Amino acid sequence: MILCDIGNTTVDIYENAICRKVALLEFYPELLIGDVWYACVNSSVQEKISFLGNWQDIGLLIDREKYYPTMGIDRILVCEAIEEGVIVDAGSAITVDVMKKGIYEGGFITLGLKSAQEAYAKLSHALDVSFNFEVDLAKMAKNTPDAVTTGFVAPLVEKIVRLGNPIYICGGDSAQLSHFLPNSIIDRELVFKGMIKLINRDRKC
Amino acid sequence: MILCDIGNTTVDIYENAICRKVALLEFYPELLIGDVWYACVNSSVQEKISFLGNWQDIGLLIDREKYYPTMGIDRILVCEAIEEGVIVDAGSAITVDVMKKGIYEGGFITLGLKSAQEAYAKLSHALDVSFNFEVDLAKMAKNTPDAVTTGFVAPLVEKIVRLGNPIYICGGDSAQLSHFLPNSIIDRELVFKGMIKLINRDRKC
Numbered sequence: 482m483i484l485c486d487i488g489n490t491t492v493d494i495y496e497n498a499i500c501r502k503v504a505l506l507e508f509y510p511e512l513l514i515g516d517v518w519y520a521c522v523n524s525s526v527q528e529k530i531s532f533l534g535n536w537q538d539i540g541l542l543i544d545r546e547k548y549y550p551t552m553g554i555d556r557i558l559v560c561e562a563i564e565e566g567v568i569v570d571a572g573s574a575i576t577v578d579v580m581k582k583g584i585y586e587g588g589f590i591t592l593g594l595k596s597a598q599e600a601y602a603k604l605s606h607a608l609d610v611s612f613n614f615e616v617d618l619a620k621m622a623k624n625t626p627d628a629v630t631t632g633f634v635a636p637l638v639e640k641i642v643r644l645g646n647p648i649y650i651c652g653g654d655s656a657q658l659s660h661f662l663p664n665s666i667i668d669r670e671l672v673f674k675g676m677i678k679l680i681n682r683d684r685k686c
Numbered sequence: 687m688i689l690c691d692i693g694n695t696t697v698d699i700y701e702n703a704i705c706r707k708v709a710l711l712e713f714y715p716e717l718l719i720g721d722v723w724y725a726c727v728n729s730s731v732q733e734k735i736s737f738l739g740n741w742q743d744i745g746l747l748i749d750r751e752k753y754y755p756t757m758g759i760d761r762i763l764v765c766e767a768i769e770e771g772v773i774v775d776a777g778s779a780i781t782v783d784v785m786k787k788g789i790y791e792g793g794f795i796t797l798g799l800k801s802a803q804e805a806y807a808k809l810s811h812a813l814d815v816s817f818n819f820e821v822d823l824a825k826m827a828k829n830t831p832d833a834v835t836t837g838f839v840a841p842l843v844e845k846i847v848r849l850g851n852p853i854y855i856c857g858g859d860s861a862q863l864s865h866f867l868p869n870s871i872i873d874r875e876l877v878f879k880g881m882i883k884l885i886n887r888d889r890k891c
Contacts, residue, residue: 549828549829549830550829551812551829551830552830553812573809573810574806574809574810574813575837576833577837579826586826587825587826587827587828587833588826588827588833589826589827589833589834589836589837589840590806590813590830590833590834590837591837591838591841592797592802592805592806592809592838593809596805596808596809597797597805599805599808600797600801600802600804600805601779601795601797603801603804604778604779604797604798604801605778605779607756607758608779608795620792621784621791621792621793621794622792622793622794623754623792624754624755624756625754625756625757625795628781628792628793628794628795629794629795631794632780632782632794632795632796633796633797635794635845636796636841636842636844636845637841639841639844639845639848640840640841640844640845643844
């Protein structure tokens with residue numbers, strides 16, 4: 482069985498417990514042999530896939546009533562992977578969601594680290610600085626890179642910590658963000674773990 | 687005496703306890719008669735002013751060693767206005783600074799409300815939503831506008847509250863932000879109050 486998470490620029494393919502990333506332009510779904518379960522946010526790829534008999538939409542296994550109507554599929558899948566805890570998906574946006582005893586409690590969306598830095602740069606040349614991931618968030622900043630880093634990261638990190646434990650982090654910026662959340666668990670395969678749980682639950686039914 | 691705060695697109699002019707805003711393109715410094723104290727972040731206007739004998743740079747009265755070298759003049763001026771408290775300047779960027787017994791304790795810079803909303807919109811069409819200023823930040827969000835608003839605003843507001851009291855808010859978005867900080871004091875003239883304190887201190891010397 483192959484699992485595919487299809488985004489707008491890349492595709493993550495999970496097979497035999499190994500995950501590989503492929504550029505969307507170099508992705509040919511018809512070449513994948515055997516059962517494939519997928520999540521897709523790209524409508525043109527979705528259409529292409531609909532003609533392939535071996536591809537099944539993981540979205541059909543989700544109980545949508547547990548979540549809110551416009552919630553993204555990837556966000557739902559990482560929640561499905563976790564029974565209890567805070568799930569931080571640090572990608573182009575950062576989503577933070579809370580699960581309690583398998584029930585979705587709600588969450589929020591903030592800007593991704595790259596997106597925030599780009600927005601600072603757009604505001605003024607003086608704020609066009611890289612985040613300092615070595616900064617001590619507990620201290621008040623006294624230079625521009627630290628003031629910008631703590632301005633965006635400290636409120637977010639402190640909010641995440643207050644939401645409870647355990648904290649799981651996935652997404653492209655998980656290593657950078659986890660640096661500020663030393664007790665968090667990095668798990669880049671949460672989307673696929675969510676998919677596998679849904680498939681196994683469906684098979685039992 | 688006239689006080690001027692010259693930004694990159696507008697000028698705030700304070701005279702006889704009344705503040706008015708003028709577009710930079712419609713601002714003719716040579717027309718202001720009498721003593722003028724100014725803060726300026728625009729180098730071409732700064733050059734123009736340097737030829738006017740009645741204009742004095744407020745920056746010369748600041749003890750720069752109290753602050754950090756690259757700290758913006760407006761940010762210093764709002765701090766100079768306050769002996770004790772948290773000062774939030776909610777403009778194109780949001781600066782948050784702490785003063786204790788007249789000593790600068792440090793601060794941070796985050797994105798302004800407009801800038802953050804623009805950055806969300808750039809990330810995806812689904813996140814191109816207006817902030818919901820009626821949202822209850824204490825509740826976990828279960829729809830996109832609330833998830834986006836709480837994602838940006840809740841961590842920031844909670845961080846500001848933890849910094850202490852009193853909280854002063856100035857800047858163009860002070861009304862919107864103060865909605866989430868019910869015990870804060872809106873004071874749109876903090877920059878000018880800082881200028882006046884500096885001028886009075888200088889006169890006593």
